[in-house]
Amino acid sequence: MNEKTLKRVDIIFTPEKNYNEVLERTFRRPNSDILNDILDSGLRGRGGAGFPTGMKWKYTADQESENKYVICNADEGEPGTFKDRQILTQVPYKVFSGMAICAKIVGAKEGYIYLRGEYKYLQAEIEEELNIFHQTLDKLKFHFRIYLRMGSGAYICGEESALFESMEGKRGEPRNKPPYPTVSGFRGQPTVINNVETLVYAMMICDMGPEQFKELGSKDSRGSKVFSVSGDTPIAGIYELELGMHLENFVEDFGDGDTKAVQVGGASGFCVPRKKFSDTIIGFEGVPTGGSMKLFNSSRSMYHVLQNYLEFFEEESCGQCTPCRVGCQQLLKGIEAVKKGKKNSAYLDRLIRLATTMKYASKCGLGQSVGNSFVSIVTNFREEMIY
Amino acid sequence: MDEVKALVNGLANKHGRTRESLLPILQGVVDKMRYLSSEAMTEVARELDLSAAQVFGTATFYSFLDTQPRGKYVIRICKTISCDMHGKRDVLQTIEEILKIRIGETTSNRKFTLLETNCLGWCHKAPAMLINDEPYTELNADKVRDIINEYIRK
Numbered sequence: 001m002n003e004k005t006l007k008r009v010d011i012i013f014t015p016e017k018n019y020n021e022v023l024e025r026t027f028r029r030p031n032s033d034i035l036n037d038i039l040d041s042g043l044r045g046r047g048g049a050g051f052p053t054g055m056k057w058k059y060t061a062d063q064e065s066e067n068k069y070v071i072c073n074a075d076e077g078e079p080g081t082f083k084d085r086q087i088l089t090q091v092p093y094k095v096f097s098g099m100a101i102c103a104k105i106v107g108a109k110e111g112y113i114y115l116r117g118e119y120k121y122l123q124a125e126i127e128e129e130l131n132i133f134h135q136t137l138d139k140l141k142f143h144f145r146i147y148l149r150m151g152s153g154a155y156i157c158g159e160e161s162a163l164f165e166s167m168e169g170k171r172g173e174p175r176n177k178p179p180y181p182t183v184s185g186f187r188g189q190p191t192v193i194n195n196v197e198t199l200v201y202a203m204m205i206c207d208m209g210p211e212q213f214k215e216l217g218s219k220d221s222r223g224s225k226v227f228s229v230s231g232d233t234p235i236a237g238i239y240e241l242e243l244g245m246h247l248e249n250f251v252e253d254f255g256d257g258d259t260k261a262v263q264v265g266g267a268s269g270f271c272v273p274r275k276k277f278s279d280t281i282i283g284f285e286g287v288p289t290g291g292s293m294k295l296f297n298s299s300r301s302m303y304h305v306l307q308n309y310l311e312f313f314e315e316e317s318c319g320q321c322t323p324c325r326v327g328c329q330q331l332l333k334g335i336e337a338v339k340k341g342k343k344n345s346a347y348l349d350r351l352i353r354l355a356t357t358m359k360y361a362s363k364c365g366l367g368q369s370v371g372n373s374f375v376s377i378v379t380n381f382r383e384e385m386i387y
Numbered sequence: 388m389d390e391v392k393a394l395v396n397g398l399a400n401k402h403g404r405t406r407e408s409l410l411p412i413l414q415g416v417v418d419k420m421r422y423l424s425s426e427a428m429t430e431v432a433r434e435l436d437l438s439a440a441q442v443f444g445t446a447t448f449y450s451f452l453d454t455q456p457r458g459k460y461v462i463r464i465c466k467t468i469s470c471d472m473h474g475k476r477d478v479l480q481t482i483e484e485i486l487k488i489r490i491g492e493t494t495s496n497r498k499f500t501l502l503e504t505n506c507l508g509w510c511h512k513a514p515a516m517l518i519n520d521e522p523y524t525e526l527n528a529d530k531v532r533d534i535i536n537e538y539i540r541k
Contacts, residue, residue: 049428079467079506095489117451120520150414153451155505169409171448230469231475231511237511267418267468293509294469308468 005249008214009224009240011204012087012094012197018205019093020136026206027140031061031105038202041210041357042222047073047158047195048290050264053202058107059182063190070102070111071193072146074185075163077116077155079268079312080292083226084196085119087240091200092126096133096146096200101206102192103144111146112186114163117153131212155316159364160185160193162318173320174364197226197291218244221283225291230385231263232256232297247272247280250293258297261380266292267309268369271302273380302381303339306374310335313370324367327358331374338385345386348378391427391515394419399434409435409445413452421457421500421519428454450504459494460538464519466503469510474527478514479503481528485535499538 019362026034039054060068072095076084088095115122130146137144151157157166161175164186185191194202201223205208205213213223217374230236233254249260263271264280264287272280274289280286282293296305310332318357319325334351337343343370355371362368398415402408409431416427425439432439446452453461461478464470464479483489486499509515512524516531523534 044485077506080469080510082510084510103498116508117449118504118522121522148413152410152417152449153504154449166410167407169406170444171445173448228510230513231472272529305468308466308471312467315450316505319523359403 006241006245006253009242011208011213011224012200012226012240013090014204016091016093019097020140023097023136023142023209024140026101026140027104034060034101034206035105035147037205037210041201041205041213042147042217043201043205043213044221044284045196046201046225046290047194048078048268048288050284050288053194053198056182056194057102057105059180060190060192060225063183063370065190067110067187067189067228068108069186069189070106070192071101071163071167071191072099072111072113072196072199073158073160073163073193074113074115074119074196075151075158075245076119076196076268077316078268079309080263080266080294081290082230083228083238083291084121087127087196087200087226088115088119088122092129092323093133094200094203095196096130098194098201098203099146100137100142100144101203103192104142104200106190106192108192109144111144112149112167113146114149114157114167116151116157116192120150120182123148123150127221130286152260154314154318158320159366162364163193164191171318173318174366176363188254195290201373216242218281218285219281220244220285225289227289228291228292229254229295231295232259232300233295243283244285245282247287248277248283250282251277251295254293256297259295260298260299261296261302261325262373263292263294263305263373265281265289265372266294267312267373268366270372271305271376273381276380302377302384303335306335306377306385307332309373309377310370313366317366321361321363321367323358323361324363324370327354327362327367328370330354331370333383335378345382348385352378390423391416391420391430395427395430397433399431399506406434406435406437407441409437410449413442413449415445417452421459421461422453422455425454439513455495456493458498460498460518461502462535463502463504463507465505465507465509465513465515466509467506470507470514473513475520477528478516478526478531481531482535485539487531499535 043049157172162172166172314328355374359371398412401413
């Protein structure tokens, strides 16, 4: 490999043995100071949606309620994303500490980690670590407990309101928004729900101060991010990189020399073709991602990729709202019909209109984002859909 | 039946009898029995004072809460794009040949069930599968043959 162009960052996976010192220091500071640091850092949610973390915490802190909750969303289901498991395996105490700091600011007594069923093999280990963490909290005289809840194989439960429904023992069907979780979340109470990685960054900002974090990234995308790199790459794996990078540089570092497209943000993300690598920025000002970066080389059929994604969505759609339930089925049937020659190529334009309708008419992020991959793949690789 | 009753009762004692306890209890039943029989779901409904329809409706939402009889070892092979690109088909074919079952089927001795599943989160080590809760990654025909044979001997 040539020399790497992208700067590697090391914040998330640094050793965590001093986590109790960070907590001790942070617990002594006034809430408003800590919150200002988080706001000042520019940290935005690392699960994909990118909501400013400090604002989420502030809105929840402003609510009056005896029962507030902090929830760590570890239902990492987006195809091509596998960084949260690594974070929970390698630096669990940083995740817990992020939750405890958040609990202090918003005034929560209970926290929950919702871990996807596919990661059940980690359950015993995390529960053991939680016990140790609770002892640390007791020593610091901070009253907060974290409980582990398991998912059972449902992608949609990564959607925050579906996750609450699931934790309440129901089908994981998303709720209408508003009200947002900061007002009415788990058990109808004000709730902060953050991605695993977001919580670790929040804790690290408390450790190192917002300045160091702010220096990284770009104006709209401060800091770094953990990327899950897979597909046609000789070095698949988990990498922490600065946000705001050019996709071209990313492909230079991670591609196999024959990259024809990168799917940024998983099945619900965007497909960027080779000709657009040079003017695509990875970040909230360009193409955002929850971390999934999947490379495809010229041996791959983009029709096959899209078909695989649509099969995924068709199965994982909760079926609650019609645009998503029927839309996913029809998009899949539609591209198969075009491929077989049962429909002419102009039918693809009707399917694009359907995908666009789903974006506006679907109830939650799942149905709203099916069109991202659909439209970007069909538009950029139209000939592969037909021939 | 008594076995199911005792299991559900034990799980309700552990997790509580509120609606929130439903998922942990159903997960507990699947851990032990590998699937939710109608007897088990009716028993859960009785313990939690819910209708059987509510229990069934919740269970069938989740792909890991099977309501069909399953083998002692449930193999779930990832079918999402990275695994698909990196030789999932060979792996699947090898398992089908060894166990003489196809996707969705259970061996006649009720030891293995073969299923497909969506992204397991091991794309960088594709192809991947779960056997019950245990992940296996970077599979190929030889490797999966050894793994399955080991389970056959268990």
